[in-house]
Amino acid sequence: MTRRDLLKSMAAAAAVSAAEAAFPGIVFPAQDKAAPAGGGPPAPALPNDPNLAWKKTPCRFCGVGCGLLVGISNGRAVAVKGDPASPVNRGLACVKGYHSVMALYGKDRLTRAMVRKDGKLVPVPMKEALDLVASKMAETIKSHGKDAVAMYGSGQWTIPDGYVASKFMKGAIGTNNLEGNARLCMASAVTGFMTSFGLDEPMGCYEDIDHADVFVLWGNNMAEMHPVLFSRLLERRLKNPDVKIIDLATRWTRTSMAADRSILFKPQTDLAIANAICHEIIRNDWVHAGFVRDHVSFHEGKTNIGYGLEDKFTFKDEPKTVGFERYRELLGDYTVEKVEALSGVPARELRYLASLYGDPKKKVMSLWCMGFNQHTRGTWINNLVYNIHLLVGKIATPGNSPFSLTGQPSACGTVREVGTLTQRLPHGDVTEEKARKLAAEIWGVPVERIAPKPTYHTVEMFRAVDRGDIRFLWIQVTNPMVTMPKLRRYRDGLKKDDRFIVVSDVYPTPTTDVADVILPAACWIEREGMFGNSERRTQHWDRLLPPPGEAMSDTWQIIEVARRMGFEKLFPWPEATHIPEIWKEYTRFQAGPEHEMAPYDELRRRPGVIWPFVNGKETKWRYNGQYDPAAKGAFDFYGKPDRRAWIWFRPYEAPPEVPDAQYPFWLNTGRVLEHWHTGSLTRRIPVLHQAVPAAYVELHPTDAQRLGIANGQRVRLTSRRGALVLPAQIDGRARPPEGQVFVPFFDEALLINELTLDAFCPISGQPDYKKCAVKVERA
Amino acid sequence: MNRSRYFLIGLAVLLMAALVAVAGQSLIAGREPARVMPVTAQATPTLPTEAGMYARVARAADYAAMPAEPNRKRTREAYYARRAYPGAPPVIPHPVDERQAFGKACLACHGEGGWVPRFEAYAPVTPHPEMASCRQCHVPQAGQPAFRASDWHTPAPPALKAAAMPGSPPPIPHALQMRENCRACHAGPGAVDVLRTTHPQRVSCRQCHALAAPAAEAFARPLTLPSPPGEEREKTP
């Protein structure tokens, strides 16, 4: 282009802009100058680049794990398509996925390392920052012991990220101070699996959707949170009008609008409802007697188990094996009439739900996510939904599927399967000698180095930082300064003197605001990696783009620091091949028909592979002899010593804080479709930001009228822990029932977690973000 | 007594007993537990923007099977010609009976659409069938010369092709009020030609198509976090 051409196009652009300002919506065809959504420069036409390549990757966002094709042209991501070859989404994505690559191009992207000197963050060369991290970590270990350093990672970590973190913390340094934010997202699902089945992760897969006749959504707004999977449900119903979608929730959402029926219950009473359904099933003799006799055993545990509100809270369950009769007796309190009074769900509705589960001609898929997991009795409610399916024998066959949906793209693949939790190793628990021996052998470290006792789960870990028992914390790919419940305490804790905080991230966030060192991270397709989604599908992507500036993948950051601390022998791999080498080493932990992972080349070739991957075949339904090579007989729950699935009797227990005279409303928190978690990625995507620019508080119209609040007016929410002023939203995206409010947590300027409570499930350690008490007034 | 009489009576008794036994057995075997129709505690409210998306969802499969209408009458120009400005209630382009001011007559064609032989066109479907008083907003035109000339200028209609990236799902350039039901205007043979969606069977429209609020400013990190009453907060660096 000559200079004159450049000037002419500048002049033309000026005229076009003037026209657009004077006549909004005007369109000029020549240079495709339509004003794109959200403002900003006009979207270029797809470049006439003969090298434009469409490359596969799993989506960066939720736990559905859609396959995407990203258009790469001249070193930039320019477009996105759903991958038609992916069995997960079959070419469809959602608004976040379609615009996901725009998250890489925010103007305030972190490209340089920063170190806090005299209270101010100054840029330094990456090498210097990594030296500082390593030396500070070594120094802290020397002066305060190896349990004074900790690492907090993420369900958005890739599998190699998590693997090197585990090897580093547990194999090299020898501490169990390793946690991931999936503790706040999926921990109760994990302990639910472990107590009911002895092994983690669903026994079915997404293909169950194509076979089920009834979908019961328990406390999850699937239309917004797992939108592409919900579209699969809608498609199934469109083709088979007898299929029913039941929305069982604490508030009315988009999902309620699409469902065949929407049933509201009072918060926490899901425990009672599940028991009432089991009671009905037994009362009507809908129990699948043969299945129960051959494949189920009955157990009860402790009750009145507390809420973890005190530091160093510990809990150990005392399981007792009981029989069916004892179980039936314990269920005696859960008649539909009694549960109607407790939950607000009419007895007839409870009977209706039970009849759906009890009907031998109907295949039922139950789906749940945060409503069950972010729950002070999260482990229990996970057990209870399995109880329903086990009583009627509707499990581990196509269409009959209690399916625990995962929130994050790799909470399964990384945090749960690699085991980046205080009590886990890549295979087995730290408390199991066999597991420690295996880790020691594969890692090449002395077995004594691997600590046999878990230290802290996430909430306790941040409490330990606050108390000073932990002095060094390295945070990667997560934003705890927005997401920790009872946020003030933990933010103040991290800001204390003599706490060294290292944060690896892609954008400045409230967490980088408290960092002593910021390490710029390569984001998603800027480095090679793998994620593992809700249905046990591991998906690989190549490095598609160069990371900006000095940004470096989390995997490589950990390797660089580990080498500086003298652990080169444990992290010997050259950068060019480190990912396949890490995969090879990691998969040794999972060998065997119960968890075999696909080889690297297979992962590269295919749109993901479900594990177990045995003799070239995916095990789609585990524990079922027909589909699972590890199962002997028709059904074989080989995770448990008695090779049976365990039904646990779990009672209803109230939450620790309920509305009262002073704080008369329930506060519920969650997400919206357009924003991912704390919004650090999605708010920098103009389309998504423009769709939902700021947080708000949802109010029932009757409550609003009583309080004199109109739509959009400012409302003050106050809890025992903090207060916040937000605009009201009445009958917009969703409606809570009377006496309840809902606030999305994506907005870092409206930190709703300052009001929430850090009570957690004593078995899993996962906090409850859905229930605490607030006062609502006009501001 | 006649022997054959006893025999006949016995046979009748036997047959009746057999009848009772067989009928009773099959009745008991075929018995199902009574299904009680559930009653909701709180009737599900309608959230207009959310429920509207799923209205008439049963049509989605039908629309997917319908080919595009070859001689499109309903062009974008024709569409906007009936509206004083984008978003205005369209005028009624055909004669109407004065007695048919309220809903049912209009919905006969505009509730579900369909081919209208008299106009040789597909009737457009209303996105707001719940509004019963149609002629409150929609009026016919007499076709007379102007009383006095008018200087009215209409704003330009929403632009097409405003996707953020090539191939991205275009965002929704118009407000949703009274247009919550995407299917009414964007699917089916009555849809405006350039607006007709290629994928009517995907019914959760706003999963991919975001509503743009162009008035909102671009995202910028707050320089100071807002303080709750009575509390000092540190500035971020």
Added chain:
Amino acid sequence: MLRRGAPMPIKSYLAYPVSGRLDELAAALRRLPGCEVIPAVNRDLLVLVTDSPDEAAEAALGLELAEVPALQALALVAGLGDAAIDPAPPISSARHSSGGRS
């Protein structure tokens, strides 16, 4: 802002046609020397970019433009000279300063 005496001037305008005569205007303008026309798709308006080798040609072009019958109004948006790179003034001031050549 128009820089008088800028050598090899490049200018851009918004051109309004007489009601209903957009196509005629576009055709007429395209015939003029050094003129590039970008009509709007959904409005009766077009962008005109002129590129003249020197001041004399620019003045002659101005007279010809005034003669185009289908032209209702012409609003100057940007004027650039090749001698120095003068970026176009901010849009708002361009609008205020747009001259009318009717």
